[in-house]
Amino acid sequence: MPYTTILFYVLAFITVVSAVVVVFNKNVIHSAFSLFFALFAVSGIFVLLRADFIAITQIMIYVGGILILLLFGVMLTTKITDIELRSKNLNTIPGIIFTVGIISILVFIITSTKWHVKAPVVNEETVSQIGKMLLTNYLLPFEIASIVLLVALIGSAMFARRIKD
Amino acid sequence: MENIFTQWFGNSLLTYILIPVPILVYVSVFALYAVLAERKVSAWMQNRIGPNRTDKFGLLQTILDGLKLVQKEIVNPTRSDKLYFRMAPFIVFTAAFMGYAVLPFSSVFMGVNLNIGLFYFFSITSLGVVGVLMAGWASNNKYSLYGAMRTVAQIVSYEIPTALSAIVVVMLTGTLSMNNYALAQSGGIFNWFIFGGPGDIYKIILIPIMVISVVILFISTLAETNRTPFDLTEADSELVAGVHIEYSGMLFAMFFFAEYAQMFAVSGVIATLFLGGWQSPFGDLIPFLNTPVFQVLWFLGKGLFLVFVQIWLRWTLPRVRIDQLMTMCWKYLIPITLVNLFLVGLYMLIFK
Known part of the structure; x- marks a missing residue:
């Protein structure tokens, strides 16, 4: 092995x-x-x-x-x-039904899918590739994520400020 | 080092278990003698003699201290959380030691030449925070918990200036591999990044930016290793001793090992990023001094010098208050590093 x-x-x-x-x-x-x-x-x-x-x-x-x-x-x-x-532990019986359902679906999908096994590719410099992709093909999601994060940052800073009476 | 070990032992699990062994030996020896160096340097600064009983210069002092700690009983406080109390020091030390995997001791001797080495270093060393929090909580002592909380707040805040000031070099070299930083600074002392790195005459513009960056990187790594003037986490006048109040024997020693291991690790990173790493200061003038064995000496020399500066500062400066600590990080260091980053970007746009 x-x-x-x-x-x-x-x-x-x-x-x-x-x-x-x-x-x-x-x-x-x-x-x-x-x-x-x-x-x-x-x-x-x-x-x-x-x-x-x-x-x-x-x-x-x-x-x-x-x-x-x-x-x-x-x-x-x-x-x-x-x-x-x-x-x-709340809702034991619905929880069990739900998990058993999800597990059976997952097992069914995993066993029925034909997995394509590929030889591992040695990928040098993944960082630069990811960086180029982020600033070309995926620019919009990247910018949206950064705006959401900025809003969260400003919001949390506002909540954390001391409120003067 | 991976190549050498694969040649000797073949490509098996054993090889990868053996690779960290020489580094672990080095870290242990370094930690023992750094404790002694700390005591000696503090003694000289305060006009004392320092430990001198055990050998001619007290050279055996810390080894004997270590032996004493091995013999001591490990006491579990009654209401502590046994499992996590025992586990925490090991996590702290493992996190500090894992950073050594990417430190290039020379062009040949390094744990692994990872192509995201710097990023790996900064994220792995921040893992120690979990161990500290675990220790503080599991001890079931309010001072431990306060110490842990302070450590975590401090380390999490100071990660930002650390990463931002290191990014300056990442921008100039365009790589994250630690060995490539050292390779990029070949050709003598004036090609080190503290002097603007290799380049034409315009690199003079970079020198002030680089000096500011290296000073900020040094300050923030000092805060990350919880050394004075940022040792609020073990402020003895307020918190008794910080997270390791309840620890005794070897578990207590593990925290110290971790602290000293981390001191050299961050010094090694600063040396690699700004002081040429394993490059000899004479460059190609004396090629003999740039062979792998001498490279190790240069690297250790630069790292140990920075460790000495850390010790020196510890016995010179008073401790800062918690509000001063946070003010310095958020109001001074981070804005300055951001301006630095912008200026380096501008330089690269105009001159490259």
């Missing part, structure tokens, strides 16, 4: 186990820390797919940004509101 296959199974195992912990753990902070391992292992799978830029972006945005924000939110709000943050 080539070592990439071994690594894939290790990473997939970590992803699935920590995702299961995220869902089933009652303590929100434990869930958030497990999410860290899940996201990190997913970025490892991206590396195995030779998508290095996406892998690092995954770490930068999800682990370095969103997860930290989430942890900060959870840690700061528990002390203020005195509400113990614990996740509960």
Whole structure:
């Protein structure tokens, strides 16, 4: 077995186990820390797919940004509101029906699709290619995303300002 | 280094497990002697002698300290979260150590020549934040949590000037690979990016921009490694010791290893980006000094010099307040780096 296959199974195992912990753990902070391992292992799978830029972006945005924000939110709000943050299981029966439905559809699609296996392409300098695509073919989505982010930034800064009475 | 190891051990998993070993050995030795250097430099600055009991110059001091820490019991606070309390120091150290994967020690000795090396470095080293937060929360101590919160706020804010001041070099070279930065600065000291990089006479315009960039990069990496004057995270007069209050024995030492590992890692990045990396300052005048072994020495020399400057500043400057810290980042460093970025763009438009 080539070592990439071994690594894939290790990473997939970590992803699935920590995702299961995220869902089933009652303590929100434990869930958030497990999410860290899940996201990190997913970025490892991206590396195995030779998508290095996406892998690092995954770490930068999800682990370095969103997860930290989430942890900060959870840690700061528990002390203020005195509400113990614990996740509960609601709507068990509809949830089970829904998940079984989705899983059966996914399994059906995965087994019935003819997968085209392609030899891996060594792609040097993915960054410059992505940059050129962003500023030529995908300029409009790029600009829209940046405007949305700018609006979010200004909005959050406005909310965070001290209101003078 | 990948090529050498593949030749020796073949293309197997074992090869990739063995590649980090020499770097890990280097980091351990460096961390031990950096602690000693810190104590010695502080002693000289305060007109003391410093540790001198263990060997002639106290050379064994930190090794013995390390041995003492190995023997000590690791105490779990009663109401701490056992699993995460034990796990956190390892995450902090792993994050600091993973940055070394892309540091070019010479044109041959580097973990991996990644074509997104710089981006990888900045995102991987920010992973340590999760470990710090984990340690602060799992200790179940309010001072630990305060320390962790401060660390995270500081590191997250200072990531922006760090990345923006490094982007100046990325723009001039058009690459993200760490080895290519060193390659782009070949040909002597005046081709280093602190002096505007290789180019014709017009590069004189770049020199002030580059000097400002390197100073800002140094300041913000100093803040990211939580060194004085930005050591609010372990301000002993307010927070006892920061995140590692509850830690003892080897777990406590792991935090220190991580801090010193990160100190050299960021110094190595500054050296690679602005001070020529593994290039010899004499360029092609003395080709003998640009062979791989000497390149390692040049790289280590530049890195260790910057580490010395960090230690020097620690024992010279007082600690800043939290509002001064944030003001400096958001109101001074980020606008200046943005102006720098704009000026470099203008330069490239006109002269290239």
